[in-house]
Amino acid sequence: MAERTGGPRGCSVAGCGGAAERSLSMKKVKDSGLELGDDSARKAGLCKEHYKEYKKLTKTDRVLESIGR
Ligand SMILES: [Zn+2]
Known part of the structure; x- marks a missing residue:
């Protein structure tokens, strides 16, 4: 696997030890509602599962926004 410099190495979600895929x-990740273990970094790393969850959470937000007008 290729390592990118400057990015997070592991998933930033609290209690998750997965490898960061994104x-x-x-x-943005904080605003989505995901609980991060370490939020002092500029970038949050998300594993496959939590990226899926993040997308789900942000999608729900947008749907609620469009319904609520
Ligand atoms: Zn994770």
Whole structure:
């Protein structure tokens, strides 16, 4: 597996020891509602499962926004 410099190495979600598959803005991940173990970094790493969860959470937000107008 190729390692990218500067990005998170593991999943940033609290209690998860998975390998980071995606690197996202810490703020965005926090806003999605996922609980992060270490939020001092600029980027949050998400494993496959938590990236799926993140997408689900952000999608729900958008649906609620469009319904609520
Ligand atoms: Zn994870």
